[in-house]
Amino acid sequence: MSEKPDMESSADRAVAALHAVDEKVNALRDQRLNDPDSFGDKIFKTATPALAGLVFGKAFEMLWKRSVGRKSVRADGTTNEAAEVALSIAFAVASAAFGTLVSQLSDRGSKAIVNKRHARQAHRK
Known part of the structure; x- marks a missing residue:
C-alpha cells in the first residue's frame, strides 16, 4: 500500500516559499532604491x-x-x-x-x- 503524497499541502508550501523569496527580493530592491x-x-x-x-x-x-x-x-x-x-x-x-x-x-x-x-x-x- 503506497500512500499518495498530499499534493495540496506540497503545492501550498512551494507557493508560500516562493512568496517568501519574492518578499525578500522586493525588500532588497526597496533598500537599494532608497539608499542615499x-x-x-x-x-x-x-x-x-x-x-x-x-x-x-x-x-x-x-x-x-x-x-x-x-x-x-x-x-x-x-x-x-x-x-x-x-x-x-x-x-x-x-x-x-x-x-x-x-x-x-x-x-x-x-x-x-x-x-x-x-x-x-x-x-x-
Missing part, C-alpha cells in the same frame, strides 16, 4: 581607506628601514640573522597596528564627508 549613497559615494568610502593605508604604509616602511631596519646590519656589512628575524617580526606587528589605525581613521573620515554631503543635500530640499 550614490555609486560615487560608495567608491569614495571604499577607496579612501585603501589609498590612505597604501600611502601611510609605504611611508611607515620607509621610516622603519631608515631607522630601525638598519640595526640588523653589522659594521662589516653582514647581517645579524637573529636581529633581522626579531626586527622583521616587530615590523610586522607595528605595521599591522599602524595600518589598522590608519584604515579606521580614514574610514571614519570618508563616511563623515559623505554624511555631511547628504546633510547639505537634504537641507537644500
Whole structure:
C-alpha cells in the first residue's frame, strides 16, 4: 500500500516559499532604491581607506628601514640573522597596528564627508 503524497499541502508550501523569496527580493530592491549613497559615494568610502593605508604604509616602511631596519646590519656589512628575524617580526606587528589605525581613521573620515554631503543635500530640499 503506497500512500499518495498530499499534493495540496506540497503545492501550498512551494507557493508560500516562493512568496517568501519574492518578499525578500522586493525588500532588497526597496533598500537599494532608497539608499542615499550614490555609486560615487560608495567608491569614495571604499577607496579612501585603501589609498590612505597604501600611502601611510609605504611611508611607515620607509621610516622603519631608515631607522630601525638598519640595526640588523653589522659594521662589516653582514647581517645579524637573529636581529633581522626579531626586527622583521616587530615590523610586522607595528605595521599591522599602524595600518589598522590608519584604515579606521580614514574610514571614519570618508563616511563623515559623505554624511555631511547628504546633510547639505537634504537641507537644500
